[in-house]
Amino acid sequence: MKRLLFLLPLALFAVLAGYFYAGLQRDPAEIPSALIDKPVPEFALAPVAGVGKPGLSTATLKGDVSLVNVFASWCPPCRVEHPLLVRLSRESDVPIYGLNYKDKAEDARRWLAELGNPYRAIGWDFENRVAIDFGVYGAPETFVIDRKGTIRHRHVGAITPDLLDKTLLPLVQKLRAEP
Amino acid sequence: MRFVLALLAVLGATPALAVLPHEMLADPAQEARARAISQELRCLVCQNQPIDDSNAPLAADLRRLVRERITAGDSDDAVLRYVTQRYGDYVLLKPPVREDTFVLWYGPFAILALALAGAAVYVRRRRPDAAAAPAPLSEDEEARLAALVGEKDRP
Numbered sequence A: 001m002k003r004l005l006f007l008l009p010l011a012l013f014a015v016l017a018g019y020f021y022a023g024l025q026r027d028p029a030e031i032p033s034a035l036i037d038k039p040v041p042e043f044a045l046a047p048v049a050g051v052g053k054p055g056l057s058t059a060t061l062k063g064d065v066s067l068v069n070v071f072a073s074w075c076p077p078c079r080v081e082h083p084l085l086v087r088l089s090r091e092s093d094v095p096i097y098g099l100n101y102k103d104k105a106e107d108a109r110r111w112l113a114e115l116g117n118p119y120r121a122i123g124w125d126f127e128n129r130v131a132i133d134f135g136v137y138g139a140p141e142t143f144v145i146d147r148k149g150t151i152r153h154r155h156v157g158a159i160t161p162d163l164l165d166k167t168l169l170p171l172v173q174k175l176r177a178e179p
Numbered sequence B: 001m002r003f004v005l006a007l008l009a010v011l012g013a014t015p016a017l018a019v020l021p022h023e024m025l026a027d028p029a030q031e032a033r034a035r036a037i038s039q040e041l042r043c044l045v046c047q048n049q050p051i052d053d054s055n056a057p058l059a060a061d062l063r064r065l066v067r068e069r070i071t072a073g074d075s076d077d078a079v080l081r082y083v084t085q086r087y088g089d090y091v092l093l094k095p096p097v098r099e100d101t102f103v104l105w106y107g108p109f110a111i112l113a114l115a116l117a118g119a120a121v122y123v124r125r126r127r128p129d130a131a132a133a134p135a136p137l138s139e140d141e142e143a144r145l146a147a148l149v150g151e152k153d154r155p
Helices: A008-025 A076-091 A105-115 A161-177 B002-012 B028-040 B057-071 B076-087 B099-126 B139-153
Strands: A066-071 A096-101 A121-125 A141-145 A151-156
Touching: A066 A076, A076 A096, A076 A105, A076 A161, A105 A121, A141 A161, A151 A161, B028 B057, B028 B076, B057 B076
Parallel strands: A066 A096, A096 A121
Antiparallel strands: A066 A141, A141 A151
């Protein structure tokens, strides 16, 4: 028993080392969202002028499982993920809504004209008011909203085909099965 | 002379502030509160820099938000709560003292106490105590000792 007491510091060190090792595996840029399982914020945003899609509000996000994609014409990773969203909008019936983040309407309009528009409705958040309510700290970010308008998942950074097939779409299917 | 002037200019220079004049509130008391709150909030883009020091656009947006809440009559705590509701405790540069952060706040003191206790036990063990001292000699032993000492003294 007394012998084992000498192992106590070693055991404590092992526990600490375990914590630190686990901590090192985390990406410090990925901040856990405070809004998971919370209702989407109350908001109503005007459309991006000249795109021909309606604006976005809280009411739009209730009724069906949907994706909300935060994008901006000035954001390179948005350009990377955009073809995936365009394809998704053609090949599936999952509604995708856009939150145009700190972007000039003219720039956003031109960007969508060039790359295609996967969004059913787009809220123009030039002043970063609604995005802050969503806890957004950069673009792109993508939220999965359930039927009741609750935020169920958030992805920071560009969507990849892998993420879409293994995480986002299965989650959408699962949430659609919920009452 | 020129050197002295240059030296004065360098020494007299103040660090550039991220807070731009047009962001500031007219009321100095409110502005001071906003500055204090901004020092507490982490900029999420350039992490580990408070929004007060950061030039990131998001930090500017958050500074504006803090000032809007203050002008709307929020207390300091209410402003911080408003921001943490959106960004989580992560935006606070000083983590809150709560049950799930007790280990973080008090863990080092617990480890220190453990070390002190260990040191105390060690020191006490090393000190020879009364029980371990040899028993006084019996009469027989005294006699033998006297004999032996006497033997040695004999020429």
